[in-house]
Amino acid sequence: MSLPPMDTRVTYPAGDLRSTGTVVHAEPFGDHLAVVLDQTACHPVDAAWPDQPADQGTITFGDGDRAVEVAISDCVVGATDGSALFIGDAVPVRKGTEGWAFLAVHLVYPTASEAAQVGATARVDIDDTTRRALSAGHTGCHLASLALNAALADAWRKDVALDTLGAPDFDALACSSSRISPRGSTDHYRVGKSLRRKGFDPAALDDLDGLAERIGRILAGWTASDAAVRIDRDGELLTDRRSWRCELPGGPAIIPCGGTHAGSLAEFSTVAVWLEREEVEGAVGFSMITTVVPAG
Ligand SMILES: [Zn+2]
Structure with a gap:
């Protein structure tokens, strides 16, 4: 299991509605698949102060004939110390804690499991x-x-x-x-x-x-x-x-x-x-x- 050592790069603060990145981690989460990308245009909700809800949109994994598009059911702030991925309320530390990376975790239906492999390209399209x-x-x-x-x-x-x-x-x-x-x-x-x-x-x-x-x-x-x-x-x-x-x-x-x-x-x-x-x-x-x- 690979967990990213650094925070997700986020492009929504600049107003971006579309990003192209790479899957850096994916694991089952309840009846969803939790997917972490190296960069995303999707604003995640932060359980520590959940003022703005997550963006709505889709992720397209891979390209060409084998591309798989899924809806983003939710996008939440998660964190990892390298040993495990903690999502939403389960994050045990504050932002900025040494040794922890904070991540935008996209929750999608597991129909994407095959396509959402580490290294796959992932295009995010946010509903304008x-x-x-x-x-x-x-x-x-x-x-x-x-x-x-x-x-x-x-x-x-x-x-x-x-x-x-x-x-x-x-x-x-x-x-x-x-x-x-x-x-x-x-x-x-x-x-x-x-x-x-x-x-x-x-x-x-x-x-x-x-x-x-x-x-x-x-x-x-x-x-x-x-x-x-x-x-x-x-x-x-x-x-x-x-x-x-x-x-x-x-x-x-x-x-x-x-x-x-x-x-x-x-x-x-x-x-x-x-x-x-x-x-x-x-x-x-x-x-x-x-x-x-x-x-x-
Ligand atoms: Zn504000």
């Missing part, structure tokens, strides 16, 4: 429509979190860590989960004792409709700016540091991010948020549902 919709949803999610921070900036009585635009980072301190969907996202926030001790005044959440309105106004200003968006990265490997950068009117917003994004806010006509009160484990909380309406 789903990718675009998820990229829009992810950019909208970042914008909404920054607008939420800005709208709650006056609710803090003590100094806390600031976000990329200089507002107290409510999102980083209170967000318990974040899920990107096609042209949208849902974030859950929890305001417990520790947040109050840090100086957050929960009365700022008494009027959620008013708060949503303020967030909406900030988002409208940003969307109207048609700001450019790009992903900066230190390298091409799965765990190389990447960040989302949006050239907002007040200065660039930069957030560490492993996902995919829109190319510009000109692609959006509106980013709208809906806030809904909820109680989580006895603490006050709310969810923010963000919807991106594409331009034209």
Whole structure:
């Protein structure tokens, strides 16, 4: 059994929808076959912070008459120390742990077992429509979190860590989960004792409709700016540091991010948020549902 000594090279951060690589490892995984390629255009979901779901698409193993095309059922982050392949929740170490390689693991039906031999060529084709919709949803999610921070900036009585635009980072301190969907996202926030001790005044959440309105106004200003968006990265490997950068009117917003994004806010006509009160484990909380309406 061969397991790759280095991370998968990933091309989706540059917006690629197609890649040609080589099978470096394949093994059964439940009723699927887990396939690792040297490089892929397929965005994998990361069990450690599963905000953006996997891309949809196909892999074609081999070429010519003997080519076999299969759907990608799922693509998840895995890791190996050279002895075994750990997939999704089973990964026992954090990204960047010495001696471990992090991999995009494609799960496909075993009809591909014969063709998906180590060394076989593997062409990945990603569904453009789903990718675009998820990229829009992810950019909208970042914008909404920054607008939420800005709208709650006056609710803090003590100094806390600031976000990329200089507002107290409510999102980083209170967000318990974040899920990107096609042209949208849902974030859950929890305001417990520790947040109050840090100086957050929960009365700022008494009027959620008013708060949503303020967030909406900030988002409208940003969307109207048609700001450019790009992903900066230190390298091409799965765990190389990447960040989302949006050239907002007040200065660039930069957030560490492993996902995919829109190319510009000109692609959006509106980013709208809906806030809904909820109680989580006895603490006050709310969810923010963000919807991106594409331009034209
Ligand atoms: Zn992100």
